[in-house]
């Protein structure tokens with residue numbers, strides 16, 4: 001799959017400040033006159049957003065973890081083929097709030113599903129396509145959860161236990177450690193200005209050239 005635009009994803013456990021920092025990245029794109037689209041997972045197209053609702057709704061019936069995994073990839077396939085790939089092929093950059101690293105972190109780390117299975121689904125849905133750069137906003141889990149708790153009603157994932165999110169965080173950090181060229185781990189425990197200075201540095205040194 002030949003692509004021209006750059007594919008940038010943002011990841012992190014709940015409450016790390018993804019929304020605010022995505023806005024900051026958009027301001028960097030605007031300054032540099034980068035033509036881009038902003039999107040998110042699960043979701044990003046009307047059909048994939050319907051799948052997102054199914055995934056996030058609290059419900060009485062237990063959501064089987066494999067069903068959850070498959071629905072994440074079903075939404076991803078729709079989003080990738082209908083929105084992400086066409087944008088990249090037209091030379092647009094794609095700024096995506098979460099992507100397959102979230103599956104490795106939440107379904108692999110959190111739910112403890114097999115990484116091998118996730119890798120097989122990744123190959124099926126994405127072929128060789130991977131983000132060009134993934135920013136992981138990193139924060140101790142308790143601090144993130146405290147911040148997230150101040151927001152509106154909790155969704156099905158936000159209702160998980162601290163140990164679940166510890167596994168999610170560790171899975172993100174392990175992936176970054178194993179492949180430092182594709183990831184930038186941003187320390188999100190410092191002031192917003194300091195977080196943004198780190199992001200601006202990654203942008204200038206690793207994305208612009």
Ligand code: TMP
Pocket residue numbers: 014041042072097098099100101102103104106107157158
């Ligand atoms: P959001 O809160 O960042 O919008 O993401 C929705 C939730 O979906 C979040 O709790 C993480 C979860 N998620 C997964 O479990 N696996 C995935 O592959 C993706 C993209 C998100």
